[in-house]
Amino acid sequence: MIKQILGKLPRKPSSKSSHNDTNNSNGVVSTYSSINSSEGPNSIGVGLNNPIGNSAPGKASAASRTKNGVSAPHSASMNKSNQGKKSAPVAPQVAPVLVSNVYEALPSFRDVPSLERQNLFIRKLNICCVVFDFTDPSKNLKEKDIKRQTLLELVDHISSITSKFNEVAMQEITRMVAANLFRTLPSNHENKLLETYDVEEEETMMEPAWPHLQIVYEFLLRFVASSETDAKLAKRYIDHSFVLRLLDLFESEDQREREYLKTILHRIYGKFMVHRPFIRKAINNIFYCFIFETEKHNGIAELLEILGSIINGFALPLKEEHKLFLVRALIPLHKSKSVSMYHQQLSYCITQFVEKDFKLADTVIRGLMKYWPITNSSKEVMFLGELEEVLEVTQAVEFQRCMVPLFRQIGRCLNSSHFQVAERALFMWNNDHIRNLITQNHKVIFPIIFPALERNTRSHWNQAVQSLTLNVRNIFLDDDQELFQECLIRFLEDEAKEREIQEKRESTWKLLEDVVASKAVSNEAMVVSRLFSSLAIATNTNPRATVGIV
Structure with missing residues (x-):
């Protein structure tokens, strides 16, 4: 009877199960919650050296975030309940210091039967969802090395897979990638470009977590490029949100990261046709946003x-x-003060458009003249180089539409006191195609x-x-001596x-100075309107045209 009464009383929770995240005496945070006994032996404890032989394929756990921002495992029952549902990528957060006896290496793929490698693959993805703080190089050295070795194993494994990735694997892959890559980038500059701002002299920052990030990027690249990745299935996880967050990372100051992002985004564009627009x-x-608002972005060159x-x-x-993209985005990119950082890529894009549609040459050339620099000589040299590339693929009909304003601008460049600007303009006559266009229209161009x-x-x-200049002058003289003499006389x-x-x-x-000086000696007042009239008569001009001031 007493036992029955005591059995109905609520039990006090034990200290081990009362909190999933507790601090130890060293300030270390344990991140893994205890496994619910109701989940049975098939549930997977991420990062623990428990046997995997009882884990059923397809019921591997997925990493979730605890309130402290570190990875905790989803049970197999949670995966089952969420099967067929699209999960959003996990927001990345830096993990606190982990207990070394919890975060341990898992067995190698070679050490487990082939039937269990899928489960081991999921478990390795889960432990790689833990993000470490690299701002202090002395922290979590063992755990960081374990994660790095695990990531390298995942890269090797994903390259050797011979069967299609199933939905569970894709979900866990994108979850791990999101947890590691998608983060808030440090901001060490004002968004608005200052007048004295020099992009080329700014000191770039290197990503401290690159030892892990590089392998994650390589993993994502191989996943996207793999022939075993079904685009129709993968588009549920590599979706618009995923692509936008990848694009946000182009703001990274680490060029190594932007190079990986460039390659991965290009692969995504090629594989997922539905995402192209x-x-x-x-x-x-x-x-x-870059052109009309911030005037600062680190990844314009890679995007171009x-x-x-x-x-x-x-x-x-x-x-x-x-x-419209050419007119509204590419051409206005020329007006930025930092155009030198991406001008080579921009010039290539512009030239590609003209090669695709020769009728766009007039639009492009007039757009260049609209944003032509006046006081920046180095930028003017770049514009002349791009102009030569565009003219090289321009046909005669389009050239005739814009040649008058174009050669007025080139004439101003010829007279530039900056010798590099004048030289670059004169070098255009070394291009055979441009020289032929000029020769065909020399009666219009030469007088200009x-x-x-x-x-x-x-x-x-x-x-x-x-x-x-003498060489160019002699070219015109040889082409048309009569026109040359007419231009010289004019x-x-x-x-x-x-x-x-x-x-x-x-x-x-x-005369004005003499008149004023003579009146100043006699201290005689002078009416300005009469002064201008006398000056007009002296210089044989119309007195009515002078401005009278009383």
């Missing part, structure tokens, strides 16, 4: 490199969507740039520029008129 739109949005391959594969005729050539031969301070006439205007202006000022 979304990826292009997402990259578009990154460019818009991906787009270069994408543009190369565009079907003809080009869709209106792609043309003749004054610039003549001024260079007379007064440019750099000897190399003078020599190159130039001399304009020069004489300009000299006459300058002399009149100087004489007017001298």
Whole structure:
């Protein structure tokens, strides 16, 4: 009777089961919850050296996050209840220090029967969901090494798999990848670019957790590229959210990470056709934000490199969507102060568009002139190089549409006091295709740039520029001597008129100074309107055209 009464009373929970996460005397946090006895012997204790022979295939556990931000195992019953449901990637957090006797290495794939390797694969993925703090190199050395070796085993294993990945494996793979890669990147700069900001001189930061991140990136790359990855099934886990978070990582200051991201995103674009429009739109949005808001992004060059391959594969005729992308995103990228960081990739993308559709040449050239630099000589040299690449694939009809404003700009470059700008403009005549276009339209082009050539031969301070200018001048002379003489006569006439205007202006000022000086001696007040009238009569101009001030 007494036993029956005592049996109905609530029992006090034991100290071992009352808390899943407890601190030991050294400040170490234990991260694994106890396994519910109701789950039976088939449940998997992640990271523990328990036997795996009783684990049934397909019931492997999945890592979850505890309230302290570290990985804890899902039971097989949880996987069963969630089967067929799409799970969101786990938000990554840095794990506290782990108890060394809990985080232990699992057996090698070679040491278990082939039937149990699937379960072991899942268990290894689960223990790799624990993220360590690399800001202190002295912490968790043993656990970090165990995780690194486990990641290397996973990379080798995923490369040798000969059967299709099932849904459970894909879910755990994306969970592990998300836990390690998707994180908040450190921000050590202002979002808005300062006037004195120099991107090239900024010291880049290296990712301290790269020993683990590199292997995770390699694992993800091999998973995406694997022929055993079914795109129709994998798109449930490598979805729009997953792609967006990958794109966010392009802000990383570590170039090694951006290189991996570039390769992986390109593989995803190639394998998952359903994601292609979304990826292009997402990259578009990154460019818009960079151009019109932040003016700072570390991954523009890598994104443009991906787009270069994408543009190369565009079907003809080009869709209106792609043309709008050129006009609204690619061309405005030229106005950034940090364009030198990605100009090579941008120039390649622009040239690809013109090669795909020659009618876009006029749009591109006018877009370049719209954002042409005025005070930045090094940027101007880059623009001239890109302009040459575009002109090299431009056809005669499109060239004729823009040649007048184009060679007015080139004429200004020829007279630049910066010798590299003038040289780069003169080097265009070394390109056979551009030279042929100029020769075909020399009657229009030569009168535009003749004054610039003549001024260079007379007064440019750099000897190399003078020599190159004489070569170009002789080319025009050989092509059309009659036109050359006409342009020379017109130039001399304009020069004489300009000299006459300058002399009149100087004489007017001298007369004004003399009149004012004579009145100042006698202390006589002077009406300004009468002064201007007398000056106008003295210089044979219309008095009514002068401005009278009383």
